[in-house]
Amino acid sequence: MPARALNRALPLETITLHAAAGALALWLAVLVREWPRLTAYGQICGEDGSLFGHCALCWPAAALTAVALAGVASLVLRQTRRR
Numbered sequence: 001m002p003a004r005a006l007n008r009a010l011p012l013e014t015i016t017l018h019a020a021a022g023a024l025a026l027w028l029a030v031l032v033r034e035w036p037r038l039t040a041y042g043q044i045c046g047e048d049g050s051l052f053g054h055c056a057l058c059w060p061a062a063a064l065t066a067v068a069l070a071g072v073a074s075l076v077l078r079q080t081r082r083r
Contacts, residue, residue, distance in 0.1 A: 016071030026061035
């Protein structure tokens with residue numbers, strides 16, 4: 001059975017919803033992972049040798065947050081243009 005590529009374009013609403021859910025899950029993981037550091041030192045992240053002092057979970061969480069916010073902004077603009 002030959003494999004087919006997924007050629008159906010996902011609607012913007014689905015992409016935005018999944019990006020927001022993924023970002024929320026990653027930010028919760030960052031909070032759980034960094035909770036002892038946050039309560040002890042009052043700061044979150046700050047690993048030595050990491051990119052700009054952030055943990056490995058911060059970057060994908062920030063990227064998914066940006067995708068979700070861009071999707072929401074695009075959906076809002078789309079709705080205001082229809083009216």
